[in-house]
Amino acid sequence: MPAEEAREALEDISQGLDLLESGLKKLRGRKARSVVIVTASQALVANWLLPRLEDFVTACPSIDVRLDVSDRVIDLAHGEADLGIRCGLGQWKGVKATHLMAEEIIAVCHQRLVPVGEQPTAGWIADQTLIHDGTPHPGGEFPSWAEWLARAGSNRMPSDRGLKINSTAAVIQGAIAGQGVALVRKALVAQELDSGRLVHLLPQQHWPVKWAYYVVASPKALRRYEVSAFHDWLVEVAHAADES
Missing domain, CATH: 3.40.190.290 (D-Maltodextrin-Binding Protein; domain 2)
Structure with a gap:
């Protein structure tokens, strides 16, 4: 098959896949929701995250938040959760760490x-x-x-x-x-x-102390809209609290 015909075929296939995805979304209806799995320690969830979580739910009603409450370090690089809040020096392998608060x-x-x-x-x-x-x-x-x-x-x-x-x-x-x-x-x-x-x-x-709080996630997870949205919301909330 000539190169020009191959390119045209690939374009048709790509357009077809896009139409298929659009059709599936319509079949699922507007009730289809995204899910972000967030991990943090029990104490931080109870005393810092939960009192603020309603603001995120209000701002992003199409995203469901699932909390994995654990004091052990969840392997975010390999998908045990989408995003985490950690306290430490900010250096963890395989994830991007963004400073939240001292x-x-x-x-x-x-x-x-x-x-x-x-x-x-x-x-x-x-x-x-x-x-x-x-x-x-x-x-x-x-x-x-x-x-x-x-x-x-x-x-x-x-x-x-x-x-x-x-x-x-x-x-x-x-x-x-x-x-x-x-x-x-x-x-x-x-x-x-x-x-x-x-x-x-x-x-x-x-x-x-030298330890601080960071929101951490793998670069792959952050490419998903719901993970990126929760990440950016956490940063905004934490920085606003520091300024108040």
Whole structure:
């Protein structure tokens, strides 16, 4: 077959496939919906993502969001989910990482633990049951209780008593249950602080860490409209919150 005829045949085939796809869409009707699978940790989903998700649903009603809530690192490069929100140094193989927001460590406790009519001090905190997060945070420069209290002005080393937990979500739940004072990532307790269940102790003390939040996805996944739309919405929401 001559080259010119081959090109014409390919064009006809391409047009035919386009017409077939258009016809299938009409058969499916306007109720056909796109789905984006988003993975994030339990604490981040509950305290940061869910309260904002209705805005995305309103803006993009044709896209269904499915949440894969997990503290393990999902393999996004090989399609275990379409998109994820991760906290770390921003370097993960096989995915594009876009910065969402910085993070800092704060001290919190249940409001019923705070002495009525008194302002908690570093010394008061040192005397409380301290909840220790044993979750690894490589490269994040997260403070220990001893480091945090020393910077806060306490002249006493914290005792070894307290709760030692190897789950960030469980550390937060321990604080919510009134089991003691915890050092936590601020974004993970945003809703609890807004509701008043948790109190931000010594808010004048800031301890930014190197870990930050990123939206991550494979380049292939980002070529899909629904994934790109959710990615861009996350970036917009996070940056707007930083500016407010």
